[in-house]
Amino acid sequence: MTAPESAARRLPYVMAVNEAITQLMREDPAVFLAGEDVALYGSVFGISRNLLAEFGPERVVDTPIAEAGIMGLGIGAAATGLRPIIDIMFMDFMTVCMDQLVNQAAKMKYMFGGKARLPLTIHTMAGGGRSMAAQHSQSLEAWFCHVPGLKVVMPSGAYEAKGLMVAAVRDDNPVIVVNQKALLGASAPVPEDLYEIPLGVANIVRPGSNFTIVALGAMVPEALKAAETLAEDGLDVEVIDPRTLQPFDTGTVVASVRKTHRALVAHEAVRFGGLGAEIAAQIQEEAFDHLDAPVGRVGAPFSPVPFSPVLESHYVPTAETIVTEVRRLLGRQA
Amino acid sequence: MTAPESAARRLPYVMAVNEAITQLMREDPAVFLAGEDVALYGSVFGISRNLLAEFGPERVVDTPIAEAGIMGLGIGAAATGLRPIIDIMFMDFMTVCMDQLVNQAAKMKYMFGGKARLPLTIHTMAGGGRSMAAQHSQSLEAWFCHVPGLKVVMPSGAYEAKGLMVAAVRDDNPVIVVNQKALLGASAPVPEDLYEIPLGVANIVRPGSNFTIVALGAMVPEALKAAETLAEDGLDVEVIDPRTLQPFDTGTVVASVRKTHRALVAHEAVRFGGLGAEIAAQIQEEAFDHLDAPVGRVGAPFSPVPFSPVLESHYVPTAETIVTEVRRLLGRQA
Amino acid sequence: MGEPHAYGGASAPASDWGDDRMTEITREMLLDLHQRMVRIRIFEEEAGRLSEAGRIPGALHLYVGEEAVAAGVMAHLEAADQITSTHRGHGHLVAKGGDLRQMYAELFGREAGYCKGKGGSMHIADLDLGMLGANGIVGGGPPIAVGAAFSNKYRKTQNVSCCFFGDGASNEGTFHEAANIAALYRLPIVFVCENNGFGEFTRQDRHQAIQDVADRAGSYGMPGVIVDGMDVTAVYEAAGEAIARARRGEGPTLLECKTYRFFDHVGVRGMGMVYRTDDEVLQWKRRDPIATFEERLQEMGILAADQAAAIHERVLFEVREAIAFAENSPPPDPSVLLEDVYTLAAGGGR
Amino acid sequence: MGEPHAYGGASAPASDWGDDRMTEITREMLLDLHQRMVRIRIFEEEAGRLSEAGRIPGALHLYVGEEAVAAGVMAHLEAADQITSTHRGHGHLVAKGGDLRQMYAELFGREAGYCKGKGGSMHIADLDLGMLGANGIVGGGPPIAVGAAFSNKYRKTQNVSCCFFGDGASNEGTFHEAANIAALYRLPIVFVCENNGFGEFTRQDRHQAIQDVADRAGSYGMPGVIVDGMDVTAVYEAAGEAIARARRGEGPTLLECKTYRFFDHVGVRGMGMVYRTDDEVLQWKRRDPIATFEERLQEMGILAADQAAAIHERVLFEVREAIAFAENSPPPDPSVLLEDVYTLAAGGGR
Ligand SMILES: Cc1ncc(C[n+]2csc(CCOP(=O)(O)OP(=O)(O)O)c2C)c(N)n1
Ligand SMILES: Cc1ncc(C[n+]2csc(CCOP(=O)(O)OP(=O)(O)O)c2C)c(N)n1
Numbered sequence A, B: 001m002t003a004p005e006s007a008a009r010r011l012p013y014v015m016a017v018n019e020a021i022t023q024l025m026r027e028d029p030a031v032f033l034a035g036e037d038v039a040l041y042g043s044v045f046g047i048s049r050n051l052l053a054e055f056g057p058e059r060v061v062d063t064p065i066a067e068a069g070i071m072g073l074g075i076g077a078a079a080t081g082l083r084p085i086i087d088i089m090f091m092d093f094m095t096v097c098m099d100q101l102v103n104q105a106a107k108m109k110y111m112f113g114g115k116a117r118l119p120l121t122i123h124t125m126a127g128g129g130r131s132m133a134a135q136h137s138q139s140l141e142a143w144f145c146h147v148p149g150l151k152v153v154m155p156s157g158a159y160e161a162k163g164l165m166v167a168a169v170r171d172d173n174p175v176i177v178v179n180q181k182a183l184l185g186a187s188a189p190v191p192e193d194l195y196e197i198p199l200g201v202a203n204i205v206r207p208g209s210n211f212t213i214v215a216l217g218a219m220v221p222e223a224l225k226a227a228e229t230l231a232e233d234g235l236d237v238e239v240i241d242p243r244t245l246q247p248f249d250t251g252t253v254v255a256s257v258r259k260t261h262r263a264l265v266a267h268e269a270v271r272f273g274g275l276g277a278e279i280a281a282q283i284q285e286e287a288f289d290h291l292d293a294p295v296g297r298v299g300a301p302f303s304p305v306p307f308s309p310v311l312e313s314h315y316v317p318t319a320e321t322i323v324t325e326v327r328r329l330l331g332r333q334a
Numbered sequence C, D: 001m002g003e004p005h006a007y008g009g010a011s012a013p014a015s016d017w018g019d020d021r022m023t024e025i026t027r028e029m030l031l032d033l034h035q036r037m038v039r040i041r042i043f044e045e046e047a048g049r050l051s052e053a054g055r056i057p058g059a060l061h062l063y064v065g066e067e068a069v070a071a072g073v074m075a076h077l078e079a080a081d082q083i084t085s086t087h088r089g090h091g092h093l094v095a096k097g098g099d100l101r102q103m104y105a106e107l108f109g110r111e112a113g114y115c116k117g118k119g120g121s122m123h124i125a126d127l128d129l130g131m132l133g134a135n136g137i138v139g140g141g142p143p144i145a146v147g148a149a150f151s152n153k154y155r156k157t158q159n160v161s162c163c164f165f166g167d168g169a170s171n172e173g174t175f176h177e178a179a180n181i182a183a184l185y186r187l188p189i190v191f192v193c194e195n196n197g198f199g200e201f202t203r204q205d206r207h208q209a210i211q212d213v214a215d216r217a218g219s220y221g222m223p224g225v226i227v228d229g230m231d232v233t234a235v236y237e238a239a240g241e242a243i244a245r246a247r248r249g250e251g252p253t254l255l256e257c258k259t260y261r262f263f264d265h266v267g268v269r270g271m272g273m274v275y276r277t278d279d280e281v282l283q284w285k286r287r288d289p290i291a292t293f294e295e296r297l298q299e300m301g302i303l304a305a306d307q308a309a310a311i312h313e314r315v316l317f318e319v320r321e322a323i324a325f326a327e328n329s330p331p332p333d334p335s336v337l338l339e340d341v342y343t344l345a346a347g348g349g350r
């Protein structure tokens, strides 16, 4: 399930997404991409570069700035036999199309007694680290995980980005693909074929025996770094990448904690009410008797994302934040 | 802090809200109410009955059906010296004005370096129980609690409805008042004067010694009923009504659990990713060594709200759901 | 009929053109239109009674008074043509050929209902008939209708989608976004505004500073047409032209139908309301789309009074039969509560 | 100037009226307009250089080329008149009298900045000057501007609010909702569309099927006016009329200013772009609002070439001084990270 280390070809994250979309569009004529500046310009993040040239304007569609309209376009198209990929440039802009996503896309199948099928992929970009401030840096995945009918994936690197994108587009439900700006340039070995990473299955990125870190998206590389540091403390950290946030692979996480007895969840979103709360709550529910310490949580502090790099660097969690919190948790035990 | 049992006058919830708004508007000419059908019709829930007659169309304002526009109207008015109450008929309709609420209202002060003051109250109606189906029954408070800059209150009865409304309108921040349809007809003693229930302070509704139930809004009366039943099992349940969900009164809850050693959180929202996750996570963080059992959570199952009364009655949690879950938690201990 | 005007102003109500246009419509079609309207009327009246009697749960938004709109539009559509509907959606589904038993069973919240009892009145839908759902969110439909139209064009079908929405909904941002996208891509779609003069309890002149929603068409570069929504043949002709235009690939039209709801926003009361006078209601009732049409059909010798009465009776019988079926059918089993949230994987490999 | 037309069509560009109208504008005002434009231009060019050099973090959306719009509108406003701005907001704040030091300090993310470094370019604001904020959300401003206008009316002031938004933003639902509400309540507001022909990298004819955003005015029952946004006196006169109308309590106007951005959507590149030809850019640069205005001022004997040069130099000096101040000022202390999220209670009792 993890990228073969031996794979010769490395790709940056953004190109992995690009390749996934390209191959998916070659595979299935029902797949199309629509969003702001995805065609002529190839998207402000470059994820759709060259697509217009290969597939033409019918299948790579520049839209007006009208996110609710675009999301509805995807819903109506998905409900009538197509397999749309809708690009919402920044996750912050989901706020202008929440009804279409939450009240329409997520609920259509249920409200209609099961008779709808909605193979809709929403592709967006979350997170901070680029001094883009409060309205272009949010991590809102917890909202969507709280909505029955939606699926949510959050890749932690280029390999995951491609494989999860493929799974998302092939899935017959609305799936939100949450990319993070911090990962866009990160390269990893990425197979050239159209592989799929199954939804709902977590990945043990680093096996360990006496501490579990569940890390979301861009926090996975940070957690791996933290694990190195913590090894010096004598901790053997297991790092789990859930990959899919909804449905969440509780089983893998709980099994790990039953083994390690201590756990921490790390994400870039605001800590209060973030997905870490749900994961921590589940761990203590399912592994209560195995826990030697409270389940820790690392997330952003309770403020909007600040602009100034000085402030933002204190805002977005890093490997050091994780290390500090793990040490605090363990110190507490003493 | 709790309504005097001796208070002669009982008011239904909806009238308590009405009285709060009326008295606030009498007190402060900067307060106005705007929303769909709040003036001539007095709101579809009756919360603004008679206001038009007393205050005229300048201060009781019927709006077009345009929630983002209305919310922005409130924001612009609040930022320029007024104290708006914006009525969003059903909480489900917040989805069409999330940007204004989350990106604008919540962040304006911070983004502007503290130089804005936004005394904005958003009044809305959540919850199920009336066969209004998936788009008129949601409980989305967890979303808003995850957004720094917003405050969220959730009254559990008529007394709280008035006192929290007063505090919300007098507060200089955007405050969302989440009412629930299930409570609208419930009466309680409500003082006639313009009293305020402070934000951020939980209320111990029923003291108890060996189990803590944290119940949100309409789950408070259900928890009280559950406590009666559980008393027969020999449990002495403490019921806590947080009243304000953001900022959350962690101290009161944690102190209780340190005393009782066992806890459960109950809300009407979907369990996965609901505020119960955050509360449970906090409890295990702050009272880990005091816990004799995992913190339980009661919430709606993972589906949209169904229409059919048969299904909905299995969907919305009740006293029985709480009792069952408490017993399951305790059985687990054995 | 008159030319739909482009960009701004709006043409005269189609019903001013006089009755001679009815000769262009075949006898069969006239009877079809009549039948569609009667089916809606009786469906709604009976549903209203059941609701008032507490036999149907939830809120019903009834279509009585507006039947000519659904009938006149839907007569041009086949099952592969999609519509999006509103909270006031029964009429649209009846007119599109919805099965009355499944509809009533849904209103009752029964397993045999269109949505297995999970949707109810506000979410009634039949995707096989191209009815993409009633909608509890005002303005929720237009973007979805645009998506269906996009799909029709993408798949190179000749199908159109029709988007029903109210005067109140025309103030929601989603209408604006959808209309702009539809015009930009010249999508095969007709925006059918059912202007009944009110958004809930707020009169049109208290929710927008314009008199004709059709005036908004020019904002998007599409023609706007106004038609008398109490006159089924006028709606039929105007809709026919707009739909034909869409099928020809010439893009969207905004068709405003001036109509009125005889009942209250919710339920069956209609008189003694704070937001409108009884006199106004009576004025509009004099223009009842069914009664006036029956008079005309009678004059034309197409449908005698007793024949019309027989149709009403037959429909009433059918409706009552559907109600009996629905009310006697079992509620969903609680065990299905968590079914239908997701489409499960089609199995192995993929 | 010509009558603003109501409901639909749009009047001829104001700049067609010939130059004689400039005689109506006082010499002081002409110089004021010039000065406002030069300040914006130099502020932006220097900011762009700093950004390209990596000395300013984040993304800058520069206003160069569009100066006549901000200058022509803002010359009519006092501090108590509010504006809402966009992601391209520096020019608006400069024109409204913003303090250059605090502006640059904010771009640098410093404590002395307008927002203490918490907002940056996209959220630069000065509530004391009635500048309710640049905005990172396209379409985020119009509803807020409506709220300010509502407040002005409610408080019975004579103040107006001006809402700046782009051609791209005119497709967002929030614009529609805001415009409808403003017209309905006859609020004292002017919707100033800065139509620079593109939403990001998408040309107007690829994002809407209309040529004039002003055509949308009729949709709401407000007048729409088109003005040459490269001609500061034309903007000044048209804005003056719209603002006066608003102050008289006659309601909103949609004022479309046809303009062009000389730089790329973000940053200072402008030529060699995939979405526009260099030739087009050069055509527009020939109509540079500052250069052409200086020519006219010179012809009128109001401002000689060397005087103009002196003004540029003075402003450049001021700007460089502000930059030096900003760059040398300290960043915020990390300890303030959690400050300013909420307004704390004003103390006891209440
Ligand atoms: C987003 C949203 N806002 C408000 C409502 C409440 N609501 C339901 S129907 C209605 C009136 C709709 O008016 P119109 O579009 O004219 O349709 P009509 O009821 O007249 O058929 C309102 C405000 C809603 N369902 N959704
Ligand atoms: C809701 C939203 N969607 C998309 C964007 C990304 N974006 C930023 S500026 C811009 C173009 C805006 O075009 P226009 O309104 O014409 O203003 P201009 O940049 O031309 O001044 C876009 C799409 C955004 N910031 N907010």
Ligand SMILES: [Mg+2]
Binding pocket: C166, C167, C168, C194, C195, C196, C197, C198, C199, C200
């Ligand atoms: Mg209506």
Ligand SMILES: [Mg+2]
Binding pocket: D166, D167, D168, D194, D195, D196, D197, D198, D199, D200
């Ligand atoms: Mg533009």
